[in-house]
Amino acid sequence: MNITFPDGSKKEFKEGTTGSDIALSISEGFARKALAITVNGQLQDLATPLTGDASVVFLTFDDAQGKELFWHSSAHVLAQAVLRLFPEAKPTIGPAIEQGFYYDFANVKISEEDLVKIEEEAKKIIEQDFRPTRKEFATKDAAKKEFATNKYKVELIEEMEGGITAYTQGEFTDLCRGPHLPRLGMIKAFKVTKTSGAYWRAHAENDALTRIYGISFPDKKLLKEYLTVLEEAKKRDHRKIGKELDLFSFHEEGAGFPFWHPKGMELMNTIIDYWKGVHKRDGYVEIKTPIVLNRSLWERSGHWDHYQKNMYFFKIDGGDHAVKPMNCPGGVLVFKSRKRSYKELPMKIGELGLVHRHELAGVLHGLFRVRSFTQDDAHIYCLPEQVADEIVGVLNLVYEIYATFGFDNVAVELSTMPDDHIGSEDMWTKATNALREALEKKNIAYQLNEGDGAFYGPKIDFHIRDSMGRTWQCGTIQVDFAMPETLDITYMGDDGTYDHRPVMIHRAIFGSLERFIGILIEHYAGKFPLWLAPVQVKFITVADRHLDYARKVAKELGLRYEIDENADTLNKKVRNAQLEQVPLIITIGDQEQETGKLSVRTLDGSVTQGMDLAEFKERVQKLIATKAQTTTLE
RNA sequence: GCCUCCGUGGCUCAGUGGUAGAGCGCUACAUUGGUAAUGUAGAGGUCGCGAGUUCAACUCUCGCCGGAGGCUCCA
Numbered sequence: 035m036n037i038t039f040p041d042g043s044k045k046e047f048k049e050g051t052t053g054s055d056i057a058l059s060i061s062e063g064f065a066r067k068a069l070a071i072t073v074n075g076q077l078q079d080l081a082t083p084l085t086g087d088a089s090v091v092f093l094t095f096d097d098a099q100g101k102e103l104f105w106h107s108s109a110h111v112l113a114q115a116v117l118r119l120f121p122e123a124k125p126t127i128g129p130a131i132e133q134g135f136y137y138d139f140a141n142v143k144i145s146e147e148d149l150v151k152i153e154e155e156a157k158k159i160i161e162q163d164f165r166p167t168r169k170e171f172a173t174k175d176a177a178k179k180e181f182a183t184n185k186y187k188v189e190l191i192e193e194m195e196g197g198i199t200a201y202t203q204g205e206f207t208d209l210c211r212g213p214h215l216p217r218l219g220m221i222k223a224f225k226v227t228k229t230s231g232a233y234w235r236a237h238a239e240n241d242a243l244t245r246i247y248g249i250s251f252p253d254k255k256l257l258k259e260y261l262t263v264l265e266e267a268k269k270r271d272h273r274k275i276g277k278e279l280d281l282f283s284f285h286e287e288g289a290g291f292p293f294w295h296p297k298g299m300e301l302m303n304t305i306i307d308y309w310k311g312v313h314k315r316d317g318y319v320e321i322k323t324p325i326v327l328n329r330s331l332w333e334r335s336g337h338w339d340h341y342q343k344n345m346y347f348f349k350i351d352g353g354d355h356a357v358k359p360m361n362c363p364g365g366v367l368v369f370k371s372r373k374r375s376y377k378e379l380p381m382k383i384g385e386l387g388l389v390h391r392h393e394l395a396g397v398l399h400g401l402f403r404v405r406s407f408t409q410d411d412a413h414i415y416c417l418p419e420q421v422a423d424e425i426v427g428v429l430n431l432v433y434e435i436y437a438t439f440g441f442d443n444v445a446v447e448l449s450t451m452p453d454d455h456i457g458s459e460d461m462w463t464k465a466t467n468a469l470r471e472a473l474e475k476k477n478i479a480y481q482l483n484e485g486d487g488a489f490y491g492p493k494i495d496f497h498i499r500d501s502m503g504r505t506w507q508c509g510t511i512q513v514d515f516a517m518p519e520t521l522d523i524t525y526m527g528d529d530g531t532y533d534h535r536p537v538m539i540h541r542a543i544f545g546s547l548e549r550f551i552g553i554l555i556e557h558y559a560g561k562f563p564l565w566l567a568p569v570q571v572k573f574i575t576v577a578d579r580h581l582d583y584a585r586k587v588a589k590e591l592g593l594r595y596e597i598d599e600n601a602d603t604l605n606k607k608v609r610n611a612q613l614e615q616v617p618l619i620i621t622i623g624d625q626e627q628e629t630g631k632l633s634v635r636t637l638d639g640s641v642t643q644g645m646d647l648a649e650f651k652e653r654v655q656k657l658i659a660t661k662a663q664t665t666t667l668e
Numbered sequence: 669g670c671c672u673c674c675g676u677g678g679c680u681c682a683g684u685g686g687u688a689g690a691g692c693g694c695u696a697c698a699u700u701g702g703u704a705a706u707g708u709a710g711a712g713g714u715c716g717c718g719a720g721u722u723c724a725a726c727u728c729u730c731g732c733c734g735g736a737g738g739c740u741c742c743a
Contacts (some may be wrong), residue, residue, distance in 0.1 A: 136738095146673060230738035231671025238740060242670065245739070273736095277679080286716080286734050344742090389743090394669050395734095397741060407743065495743090507743055545743040577700040601699085602706085609704035623702060633703080641703060 038089035047084075054080035054216055057092055068092040069100045069220065069252075070213055077103070079213030081165065095252045105130035107166070107215040108224065108250040113137045114206035115155035116246065119148070125208065126186040126234060126243060133260075133503065134249030138232050140186060144244050146229075152246065153226040163219035164203035168212060171198045181209060186234065223257035224250045270501035272555035273400040279560055279615060281551075281568070282401070290398040290405035292548055297568035300594060302547055304566055306386065308438070309410055309544070316431060318382040318412055323364030325388060329354035334521055335363040336456045340489040344391045361387035361411045362514075362540060366521045369415055374525040379536060380416035380424055386547070387411050401552030402506055408547040414539040415523070421537050425472035425511060428541050432496060432509050435543050439554060440663050445497040445505060446478055449486035456490055457516030465513035465537075466492040490516045491540070501556040508545040508553070514538040560615045561637055564665045565658045572616040573597040574607040576623030584622040587632075591651060593618075612637065617665040618654070634667060642667055 037056060038044050047056060053071035057080060070093045071078050077099060078084075093100035109128035112135070116123055120142045128137030144152075171177035174191055177198040181187035187209050191198060201210045203218060215221070226248045234240035251257045268274075276282050281298035284291070294302065310320070332338040337345065337359065346357040358364060365383055374381070390406045397403050414424050436444055448469055451462040469492055473480050480494070487493050496509035517523075518535045527534040544550035554566070564570055570593040573584040581599060588595045596616075598607045604621070611619045619635040626633055631644045645667070653667055 144672080149672095228737060229672050232739050233670080236740070238670075243739090244671070247738080284735090289734065391742080394741070396669065396671095396739085398735090399737095403742070409743070510743070542743070549743060574703080575700095576702055579700080603699090603701050604703065605701080606705055607703090612704055619703080621703065625702080635703060639704085643702095 035085065036087040037084075038087075040089075040091050049085055050083040052081055052083050053078060053090070053092075056084070056090065067094045067252075069094060069215060070103050072099070077213055079103075079166075079168075080216040082168075082213070095256075102130040103213060104215065104221070104252065105135040105250065107218065108221055108248060109135040109137050110166070110201065110203065110206070110208055110210070110214070111156050111159050111218060111221065111224065111250075112152070112226070112246060112248050113139075113208060114159050114203065115152050116142070116144075117206060118155050118159075119151055120144075124184050124186060127190075128208075134227065134247060136245050136247045138234075138243040138245045140234070140241055140243050142244055144229050144246060149226045149229065149246070153224065153248075156224050156226065156248075159204070160218050160221045160224060162204060163217055165217050166201045166203045166212075166214040169200045169202060169207075171200070174198065177209070180207070220252055221250050222252055223254045224248065225257060264502075267501040267503070270556045270559045271400075272402075272552040275555050275560040276401070276552075278613075279568070281555070284400075289395065290393060290403075292401060292404055292406070298551070300568040301562070301566060302551060304568075305544070305547065305551070309386075309435075312431065312435065313382075313384050313412070316382070316427065318384045320384045320386075321365065321368050322385060323358075323361060323368065323387065325358055325390075326355050327358060327364060329356065331363050331367075332356050335366075335517060336490060336520055337363065340454055340456065344393070346390050346392055357390040358387070359389050359391045361385050361389065361409060362413060362517060362538070363521065365411075365413050366517070366523060366538075369413075369523060370521075373532070374415075374536075376417060376525055376527050376534065379525065380414055380420050382412055382414045384410075384412035401548045401555075402500070404546075404548055407549065409542050410544045410547060411540070411542050414541065415518075415525075415536040416539065418537055421468045421513065421539070422472060422475075424539055425468060425513070426475060428511050428539065429472060429476050429478070432511075432543050436496070436498075436509075438661055440557070441498055443499055445499075446473065446480040447483050447486075447495045447497065448473065448480050449483040449488075449493050449495065451492060452485050452487050452489065454489055455487070455516075456520060461515035462487075462492060465515055468513050469494050469511065488512055488514075488540075490514045496545075498553050500553055501559075506549060506553060508550055509543045510541065510545060512540040514540060562615070562617070563657075563661060563663050564617050564654065565661045567615075567617050568594065569596050569614070569616050570594045570654075571596075571618040571620055572611040572614070574604065574611060574619060574621045576604055576621065580622045580624075580627055583627045584620075587620070587622065587647070590647070591654075593654065608635065611635075612639075636665055636667060638666070640666075 035047055035049055036044055037047055057068045068080060071080055072091045073084060073088045095101055095104055113125045113128055116139060123142035124140040126138040126140060128135065177191045178188050190209060199210065199212060200207050201212055201214055226246060228247045230245040232243045232245040234243055249260065279297060280295050281301065282295055283293045285293060341359055345359050348355055365385060387409050388406060389409055393403060393405055416424050450466055491512045491514035493510050493512040495507045497505040498508050499505050515537055518538050523536060524532045525534050525536055526532050573588050573595060575581050575584050584597055588597060608619065615637065617637055621633045630647060632647060632650050633641060633643045634645055634650065635641045657665060
């Protein structure tokens with residue numbers, strides 16, 4: 035057989051030669067690194083004997099496919115280790131994930147201490163250096179017989195089409211499509227990281243499973259690097275920095291309800307001012323609607339039937355009321371407060387609305403997942419033929435605003451009709467197409483999420499990554515033909531009748547001010563750009579006699595400032611200001627007081643002495659006006 | 669809500685079946701210091717809440733509340 039290599043070279047091999055032999059024939063060093071081989075684009079393990087002419091590519095841990103194979107094999111090792119320690123456990127599925135792998139087990143309870151034992155057992159298995167062998171079942175029944183004691187595997191086999199295969203390593207056999215590492219000894223570092231509850235097939239009504247997560251590498255150094263990255267990320271945790279910088283707090287008296295401190299509010303207000311500015315420029319107007327509204331509105335809007343589990347209810351004067359989980363129904367009342375003409379459309383009505391949603395206790399997570407938050411909401415009421423342009427307008431604004439904060443890694447998802455929805459299929463198709471076309475027009479790559487839309491319409495979501503690599507939904511654009519109907523919104527067309535329904539576009543760019551600020555804290559690791567920093571400059575005096583002069587200069591600059599009046603040493607005050615991540619530190623002593631010049635320190639530790647006041651002001655104003663990402667005076 | 673783990677002064681964390689300690693912070697005094705921690709003294713805790721076991725619980729058990737990492741859900 036003739037084998038073609040990626041560089042175009044060809045070589046003749048005997049029929050039945052394995053990938054591993056071919057790899058060895060090229061270079062010994064390379065063979066050791068190669069994990070698998072693709073033959074005519076099909077992934078195989080190195081141990082598989084090859085037949086016929088083929089073009090081959092060797093995969094290493096650096097390739098996504100190689101990584102997946104490596105971690106999938108590691109998941110088998112994990113399952114084998116668990117079964118050695120807990121023979122009664124029933125393995126279900128164990129895939130590779132973005133970072134590592136997991137395996138789900140039924141019929142077993144695993145404590146934190148067990149994880150250590152499992153890891154030790156896994157290491158023994160790796161040392162045994164098994165070579166996984168493949169077995170093909172002639173029939174479904176044969177496969178079911180093999181896995182008869184595991185109803186989950188039997189269920190999987192039931193649904194399979196084509197050849198059913200299993201892999202065996204030592205005493206452990208698992209149902210698996212493969213391929214696998216040729217030798218398990220290639221796993222040089224193996225760590226069991228955490229456990230979690232999970233459900234069979236991810237449905238809460240199914241059996242509860244125990245999920246065990248792990249990660250592995252072909253080199254111990256890579257594991258060390260991975261752990262270092264995790265530790266660095268932890269230092270950026272917004273909950274930690276939020277406490278250190280005195281931005282916000284949470285209290286037992288209201289789980290999931292953030293309390294904003296003065297500096298946190300300074301930050302939020304700066305962001306809001308910016309938001310209001312760009313929206314005004316783009317023709318938005320702003321409203322404010324009540325937080326509490328009565329039952330009849332929520333019934334008409336569909337929230338009573340489709341969103342009740344997330345809402346807070348109470349009775350006033352014997353009537354049911356709800357705290358708003360969304361701003362739209364209230365906003366619609368403003369639109370309907372008088373008759374509208376087609377000439378007024380599109381109407382873009384913004385609202386920084388405080389919404390409350392009763393989220394499950396287990397999902398709360400700092401500012402990322404709270405029970406009350408401020409949406410930078412807006413509803414665009416437009417004619418059907420204006421929808422496409424309006425979506426493009428929102429997309430432009432979304433990318434402009436994200437860029438202002440230095441976010442270039444934004445993942446976009448398009449979510450379609452969920453099972454629980456209002457409105458006709460026809461409306462949903464129209465709305466989904468409008469979103470899709472806008473994305474394609476702007477050349478934005480997106481992932482499709484079938485059945486993940488809001489109950490009233492499909493949506494585009496924008497996801498931003500936090501320091502731990504988790505992604506969080508921020509902005510959203512939702513096209514809604516349904517609510518205009520259920521809430522009976524009309525406008526007068528050029529035919530002089532009110533028989534026209536506008537289309538409603540719901541959109542938010544930050545999504546939640548709270549979440550967005552949480553992400554910003556981690557994104558900047560607390561070192562905010564000058565325009566955002568709650569305290570932009572901190573004044574430090576050499577001695578108490580310089581305080582009056584410091585106060586005078588501070589007022590003149592027109593920046594958000596603090597003066598350190600503590601009786602600490604200069605060094606201590608500098609240290610504190612650095613730890614508080616204040617972008618500019620101005621030291622005032624005899625020198626400055628006499629010459630009228632400034633001594634300015636930036637967060638990187640560099641100090642500029644003898645700076646002219648006017649020049650300093652000019653540079654700082656420029657940094658603020660341009661919303662510069664870093665604060666340097668050079 | 670589910671799984672695993674955690675809950676000691678404002679913060680970070682030691683600690684023991686016989687009712688508690690450190691550093692930072694805070695207060696006072698002394699020091700007025702030139703770019704990452706001046707010194708001395710002092711105040712501050714019913715060891716998350718409730719019940720049980722025990723002669724005795726901060727320590728053991730159970731329940732609740734809150735937190736962490738996941739699952740599911742979501743902005």
